[in-house]
Amino acid sequence: MAVFTEVSTDEARNFIAPLGVGQLTELRGIRAGIENTNYFVTTDGGEYVLTVFERLSFEQLPFYLHLMQHLAQRGIPVPNPRADAQGRILHTLKGKPAALVDKLEGSHQLAPDLHHCQQVGSMLARMHLAGQDYPRQQPNLRGLAWWTETIPTVLPHLQPGQHALITEELAFQQSLAASPACQALPCGPIHADLFRDNVMFAGLPGHERLTGFFDFYFAGVDSFLFDIAVCLNDWCIDLDSGALVEERAAAFVAAYESQRPLDGNEHRLLPAMLRAAALRFWTSRLWDFHLPRDAALLKPHDPTHFERVLRARIDKPWHPAR
Structure with missing residues (x-):
């Protein structure tokens, strides 16, 4: 993600030395994202991602890192954190929490079709x-x-129409969250940020296979x-x-339900x-656009995109066929 x-190179070399991943051959900052500092790390033993956490604390991070380890041990393709000789997967770099995880094979699919949506739905x-027996607890x-x-x-940065929309929607969601139906929804560890750029695919066009989910640092119960x-x-x-492209949405939900059927309340x-x-x-x-932080490669996302998405979901609610 952005480099804060x-x-x-020397700092990275010293950081990875106790982790048994080989000798550093290349260090490269990752431009995408706005939350943490990320670098691609190449060694003579493989490829990894080094993350320095800018907002999450030493107290919060064990939830995320051990969740990734838990899922990897159960066959879910996620980056597995690298441990030192004492088994620790949360480390320190320049006084900040840091971790080194395996780099996934493949690349993003930024123009998904039914084939990609079905794979993501099933793997989700x-x-x-796989996370239902994960013992640690942390809210979203x-x-x-x-x-x-x-x-x-x-709110001070919004136009009157935007101000009304966001405050009315917040009130709606607060009421929904307090309802018995919402409180009865099945829960567990979720990714909470599984966008197109947080999933990897590999293979020939039209025949790509999903190779992993990553960036679990918004995860929570x-x-x-x-x-x-x-x-x-x-x-x-x-x-x-x-x-919403209803054909892709229906394919996604059907693939999800092939592994875990939704109940009527869902x-x-x-x-x-x-x-x-x-x-x-x-x-x-x-928040990121109007109250930005300094970063060497930071480029905030356009907030109006999700304003359009929200208006579309209000104007045309969607139910999957049953």
């Missing part, structure tokens, strides 16, 4: 099932409590339905209008959860 903390369900730190805290800080909604709002939409609440997922990312993009 500059790491020299497998991930949810970008969930409703964060929206409630953050939206007032971005929340409803599985919210995770599905986040994916649908990215993998299954027309990027220009924000409208089917009923999916339209509202699609709105929740749009609100979450509209809020975070407004």
